[in-house]
Amino acid sequence: MKIGVCVKQVPAKDAPLAIVDGGAWIRESDIGFETNEPDTYALEEALRLKEKHGGEVVAISMGPERAKQTIKEALAKGAERGIHVADSEFYKLDPLTSARSLAAAIEKENFDLILTGLQSDDQGFGQTGVLLAELLGRPHATIIMSIEVTDGRMKLKRELEAGWFQWVELPLPAVITIQSGINKPRYATLKGIMAAKKKEIATVDRASLGVADSYTEKVERIYVPQKTKKTEFITGSPKESAAKLIEKLRHEARVL
Amino acid sequence: MKILLITEQRDAKWNKVSFETLAAAQQIAQQAKGSLSGVVIGKGVTALADELAGYQLEEVLLVEHDLLAAYTPDGFSIALRQVVESAKPDLVLFPHTYQVRDFAPKLAASLQKGMIGDCIAYRYENGKPAAAGKLIFVRQMFQGRTAADVVFTGEVPWVASFQAGAFRADLAAKHAGGKAPVKAVSVDLKPEQIRTKPLELFREAKQAVDLTQAPILVSVGRGIKAPENIQMAEKLAKLMGGEISASRPICDEGWLPMERQIGSSGQTVAPKLYLALGISGAIQHVVGMKGSRTIAAINKDPNAPIFEVADYGIVGDLFEVVPAMIEELTIQQGSSS
Numbered sequence: 275m276k277i278g279v280c281v282k283q284v285p286a287k288d289a290p291l292a293i294v295d296g297g298a299w300i301r302e303s304d305i306g307f308e309t310n311e312p313d314t315y316a317l318e319e320a321l322r323l324k325e326k327h328g329g330e331v332v333a334i335s336m337g338p339e340r341a342k343q344t345i346k347e348a349l350a351k352g353a354e355r356g357i358h359v360a361d362s363e364f365y366k367l368d369p370l371t372s373a374r375s376l377a378a379a380i381e382k383e384n385f386d387l388i389l390t391g392l393q394s395d396d397q398g399f400g401q402t403g404v405l406l407a408e409l410l411g412r413p414h415a416t417i418i419m420s421i422e423v424t425d426g427r428m429k430l431k432r433e434l435e436a437g438w439f440q441w442v443e444l445p446l447p448a449v450i451t452i453q454s455g456i457n458k459p460r461y462a463t464l465k466g467i468m469a470a471k472k473k474e475i476a477t478v479d480r481a482s483l484g485v486a487d488s489y490t491e492k493v494e495r496i497y498v499p500q501k502t503k504k505t506e507f508i509t510g511s512p513k514e515s516a517a518k519l520i521e522k523l524r525h526e527a528r529v530l
Numbered sequence: 531m532k533i534l535l536i537t538e539q540r541d542a543k544w545n546k547v548s549f550e551t552l553a554a555a556q557q558i559a560q561q562a563k564g565s566l567s568g569v570v571i572g573k574g575v576t577a578l579a580d581e582l583a584g585y586q587l588e589e590v591l592l593v594e595h596d597l598l599a600a601y602t603p604d605g606f607s608i609a610l611r612q613v614v615e616s617a618k619p620d621l622v623l624f625p626h627t628y629q630v631r632d633f634a635p636k637l638a639a640s641l642q643k644g645m646i647g648d649c650i651a652y653r654y655e656n657g658k659p660a661a662a663g664k665l666i667f668v669r670q671m672f673q674g675r676t677a678a679d680v681v682f683t684g685e686v687p688w689v690a691s692f693q694a695g696a697f698r699a700d701l702a703a704k705h706a707g708g709k710a711p712v713k714a715v716s717v718d719l720k721p722e723q724i725r726t727k728p729l730e731l732f733r734e735a736k737q738a739v740d741l742t743q744a745p746i747l748v749s750v751g752r753g754i755k756a757p758e759n760i761q762m763a764e765k766l767a768k769l770m771g772g773e774i775s776a777s778r779p780i781c782d783e784g785w786l787p788m789e790r791q792i793g794s795s796g797q798t799v800a801p802k803l804y805l806a807l808g809i810s811g812a813i814q815h816v817v818g819m820k821g822s823r824t825i826a827a828i829n830k831d832p833n834a835p836i837f838e839v840a841d842y843g844i845v846g847d848l849f850e851v852v853p854a855m856i857e858e859l860t861i862q863q864g865s866s867s
Contacts, residue, residue, distance in 0.1 A: 291675055300672075369635065370644040395673055400647060401635040404603075408636040413725035414603060416632045434731070435545075435628050441729035455743060490644030490684040494666070499677040505827075505843045515844045516854030519826060520862075522842055527824040528650075528695035529746070529803035530770060 275329035275423070275446075278385040279320040279353070280376065280403070281313040283337055283344040284396040297495030299365045302340075309344045312391025316452040318459040319421060320389050321352045327423060330354040332383065336376055338362040342475060349470035350462035356473070357383075361480035365397070368491045373405030378483040381410065387428075388449045392417060403451035414449040415442055419456050531564030534591075534619035534687075536610065537582060538627055540601070542575055547625035549699035551692050555623050556586055556703055558652065558665075564620070567591055568710075569613060571606065573599035576712075583710040586703040590712045591617065597719045600728040603633040609717040611640050616715070619687050621665075626691035638689040645689040646680050650696045739773060739789060746772025746803045749792055749819070750780055753808015753829065753848055757785040762852055763807055769859040772803070777815045793818035807848045811836025828852070 285291065289305035309317075320331045333348035335341045336359035345356035359379045361367070367375070380388075388410075393400035407414030419439065420431040423446070432440045433453050462470075508515045508522070523530040535555040537548035552568065559566040566586075570579040571593040579592040593613055597605050606629075614622060614637075622638075624630040626648045638645040651668040667680045667690055682688040741747065748767035754760060760774070767774045774790060781791040792799055793815040804822035809815060811827070811834055819825070820839050827840040828848045837843045844851055 285672070291672055293676065300676075368644050370639060373639075397671055398648070398669075398673070400631055401645065404632065404635040405639050408639045414636075415726065417628055429729075433628070438731055438733055440731045443727040443729060444725055455740075488684070490682065491646050492681055492683045494679040494681055496671060496676050496678045498675070499670075505837045505840045507837075507843045507845065512846060512850035513854045513857075515846065516851050517858050519842060519844060519851075520855060520858050523803060523824065523826065524695065525698055527803070527841065528693075529824045530695075 275323060275327045275386045276332075276384070277320045277324060277329060278332045278334055278380055278383060278388045279313070279317050279348070280388065280390040280406075281317055281333050281335050281344050281348055282310040282391075282394045282396075283307045283335065283341045284310045284394055287311075287395070291498075293496055293498065297497055299496065302338075307340055307343070309347055310391055310394045310396070312393060312395070312452070312454045314391075314459040315454050315456050316389040316391045317348050317351065317353070318457045319452050320387075321460070322457065323387070323421065323423065324352075329386070332357060332380075332385070334359070334376065334380055336361060336372065336379075336480065337364050342477075345475050346470055347462060349473040349475075350466040351460055352466060354473065356475040358475055358477045359480050359483075360477050364480075365493075368489045369399040369401040370405060370490055371485065371487060372399075373402050373409055374485045375480050375483055376402065377406055377409040378485050379478050379480075384447070386447045388412070388447075390449070390451050392451055392453055403449050407449035410449070412447050412449050413444045414451075415444060416451040417453045418450050419453050421450065531559065531562035531621060532617075532619045533559050533564055533566045533621045533623060534614065534617055535566060535568045535587070535623050536630075537568060537570055537578075538625055538629055539570065539572055539575055539578055542572070542578060544578065545625060545627055545629075546699060547627055547692075547694045549702050550694065550697040551623055551625040552582075552585060552587075553699060553702040554652070554692050554697040557697075558621070558623075559587075561654065562665075567617060567619070569593060569610070571598055571609060571613075579712045580709075583712050584705055585710070586705050587710050589710050591715045592712055593715050593717055595717055595719050597721060597724060598717075601629055602724050602726045602728055603636055604724045604726060605719060606633050607637040607640060608723055609719055610637050612717045613715055614641065614687055622687050622689045624689070624691040626693050630691050634689060634691060641687065641689075643684065643687060643689055644682075645691070646682065647691045648693050649680075649690055650677075650693050652690075741773055741775055741790065741792070741797050741799050744773040744775075744799070745801055746770050746805070747775045747792070747799060747801045747819075747822075748772055748805045748807065749775040749777065749809060750786075750807050751777040751809030751815075752779050753810075754780065754785075755808075757783070759849070760785055762849075762856070766805075766852055766856050766859075769856060769863065770803070770805075772801070772805075775799070777809050777812075806836050806840070807852065809836050810834045811839065 286306040390403035538545035800821035
């Protein structure tokens with residue numbers, strides 16, 4: 275089975291975010307980066323499928339030069355090779371243009387299966403997997419919690435809302451987005467890190483792919499939402515304050 | 531501005547977020563002096579179309595087909611593409627559900643359009659829906675640490691979805707004069723176009739608890755007083771769709787297992803809602819939960835340090851407030867299901 279797995283590099287979870295260029299993006303110069311956590315589950319699933327069914331795993335990442343580090347980590351964990359779609363201003367792309375670029379870069383690989391994480395922890399568009407499927411003419415399924423492959427077909431456990439799941443079947447080749455928590459991602463071993471040094475990373479300049487920059491949407495401005503950690507005290511009888519708190523959690527904080 | 535709202539149902543039961551998006555769509559239609567049509571898609575959903583027609587909109591489009599009885603991304607994309615192409619809306623709005631995440635980007639891409647997904651708000655530039663006032667969609671980035679203003683730059687139709695909870699379903703206006711007409715729209719679908727085979731739906735028994743994955747935590751501290759009172763907090767957690775957790779003393783006492791302990795010697799969590807009941811907020815506890823998106827606390831002591839990190843606070847007796855919350859949520863859920 276030839277498996278492509280899309281991995282993105284994003285700011286580390288604890289990185290302080292300073293917004294720059296009038297809200298265009300964040301300052302990258304003094305923060306740490308890591309592999310997008312949802313993608314680590316997709317990579318792990320790809321490696322397990324390869325170990326079970328044979329084949330190869332190719333790690334694909336679009337982003338600036340730094341994104342190569344995320345590919346290297348995937349190689350150290352066991353991916354065979356990497357494809358880096360280089361674009362230092364990847365954050366200006368809309369989801370469709372990003373997906374068109376990735377599709378153009380990997381089309382001729384003819385993967386049996388393409389895996390992605392659920393969404394990225396930076397922009398969080400959550401569309402790449404579904405768009406890749408459409409652009410490459412493959413069937414897809416999202417938010418997947420288990421994969422069984424038999425005779426060119428997959429049986430998948432798809433997570434729905436409110437504790438529900440559904441089994442779905444689809445033929446290969448296909449594109450699947452993986453739900454976080456599907457597995458326990460492995461750590462790279464020292465041996466793996468050494469072996470990765472000899473593995474190939476092909477770099478493709480995004481501009482060379484011939485994907486028109488016909489944007490359908492544009493992020494005008496990124497900003498820190500106003501948040502004042504000032505406790506709002508709710509008063510009234512127990513019944514009144516209970517109702518008010520629920521109302522606020524539901525419609526003001528929107529967490530219920 | 532012609533708006534098309536795509537509602538969601540399963541087994542002829544609404545996904546309630548549909549009505550939140552209906553409220554948003556009505557609001558945009560009113561401000562832009564546009565029109566709004568609602569779409570009900572599936573099989574055997576005539577009654578839902580009739581129900582939707584009781585709301586303020588121009589018309590309801592009823593899209594039924596044998597191959598739409600069970601959801602598939604292929605079936606729904608192909609069918610809705612035909613609906614969009616014939617209705618020619620400027621804006622297609624979805625509730626941002628798991629199902630919408632699964633097919634709406636595909637539908638948009640098949641129309642050569644992008645989608646702005648998971649929006650939490652919209653506004654008109656300069657506050658005016660005039661030709662000069664751009665329609666701006668607001669969505670979260672960096673896991674909610676930042677917001678972003680996003681605009682459509684290409685040709686219509688535009689496709690967007692609104693996050694659950696972004697708008698209030700109870701603000702969806704009923705139809706002013708009776709009912710909107712329901713129009714059946716036929717779509718052309720063939721079995722061989724549908725590559726996914728949907729099988730059975732099921733629920734699983736709860737596995738060993740992982741508090742870091744829980745969206746909501748109801749956490750108890752010394753103020754809960756006795757082990758038999760934990761039941762009440764568990765009931766509240768269940769109604770809220772969350773898990774129960776505790777501060778160290780509760781687990782030391784053995785009232786709850788150690789795996790449910792939050793704090794420096796327990797787990798570090800960051801749920802979207804952390805509700806602290808009778809927890810004073812010692813630093814050893816606070817380090818384990820201060821990253822929560824929203825913190826609410828109920829405590830008798832107005833000077834309890836938990837209120838320093840809380841977004842919402844009730845100074846009062848949790849044995850009075852918690853039962854009142856349980857009662858309120860039970861009534862709400864009873865009336866909405």
